[in-house]
Amino acid sequence: MHILFVCNGNVCRSVIAERLTRSxxxxxxxxxxxxxxxxxxALVGFPVEPRAAEAITGLGGDPGDFRARKLKxxxxxxxxxxxxxxxxxxDEVAELTAARSRTFTLLEAYRIxxxxxxxxxAELHRCRDNLSRVGRENIADPVGLSARAYCEVGDKIADALVPLLVALAPAALPADHHNWGRQPVVVRQAPSPKRLSPLVTAQHNGWYA
Incomplete structure (x- = not known):
């Protein structure tokens, strides 16, 4: 399963999500x-924003060897x-190609x-219009804000991304891996005075609030 993450400048939020997914x-x-x-x-050719890079590293990812690119x-x-x-x-992405059935906000896909x-x-798409929403499902751009704001954005992305990836993993696995996932997935954040979030834990067959 190949996942594309999209934001505006491609130097903060989408990069955090990409590098966390890989890790x-x-x-x-x-x-x-x-x-x-x-x-x-996109800020084409720019590296990861330094504070976004710190957030990626703090969450166990690698921000290196990256250059922003424009969505095509x-x-x-x-x-x-x-x-x-x-x-x-x-909505902008959905207008570019016939991709509405596989395009969601990160928080929307996590909620569904x-x-x-x-x-x-396919199941995510079938269920998307059967659920009422509370508020908007957006992750705000931290550009120009404090290092703590970047850490909070990174935590918000990780909190949705980890259990979503675990949930979708069986669909991405070869048939001979059908027994994978019986152990819990635990993502431990590196100690940092800026890091306020607790241990993030997701069970393969369960969710945390």
């Missing part, structure tokens, strides 16, 4: 899950799942999977 997939052997990112108004239809076409940081970006038990992209 989680490797560390917990989520076979078949890959990730990339792009921006609708071919990025969407090769993605099995497109996860955006805001509803406006989701948690509430309905959806375990495939």
């Amino acid at each position: 989680i997939a490797v560390e917990y052997r989520l076979a078949g899950i890959t990730a990339e990112s792009a921006g609708t108004r 239809p071919e990025h969407i076409d090769r993605a099995d799942l497109v996860l955006t940081m805001t509803e406006n970006i989701r 999977a948690r509430v309905t038990g959806a375990r495939t992209v």
Whole structure:
């Protein structure tokens, strides 16, 4: 399963999500899950914003060897799942190609999977209009804010992303890995005076609030 993350500049939120996905997939052997990112108004060629890089490192990811790129239809076409940081970006992506059935905000996809038990992209789409929403499902851009704000955005992305990846992992696994996932997935954050969030734990067959 190839996941495309999309934000505006492609130097903060979508990069955090991309690099966390790669780290989680490797560390917990989520076979078949890959990730990339792009921006609708990308700062093309820029590296990860320094405070976003700190957030990625604090969450166990690698921010290195990255350059921002502008979202193109071919990025969407090769993605099995497109996860955006805001509803406006989701709607913009859906207009570029016929990809509405596989395009969600990250928080939207997390909510649908948690509430309905959806375990495939097709199930996420079938359930999306059957659920009422409370508030907007956006992750705000931290550009220009404090280091703590970047850490909070990183935590918010991780809190939704970890259980969502675990839920979708069976659909991405080869048939001979059908018994994977009986052990809990635990993502431990590196100690830091800026880090306020507790240990993030997700069971393969369960969710945390």
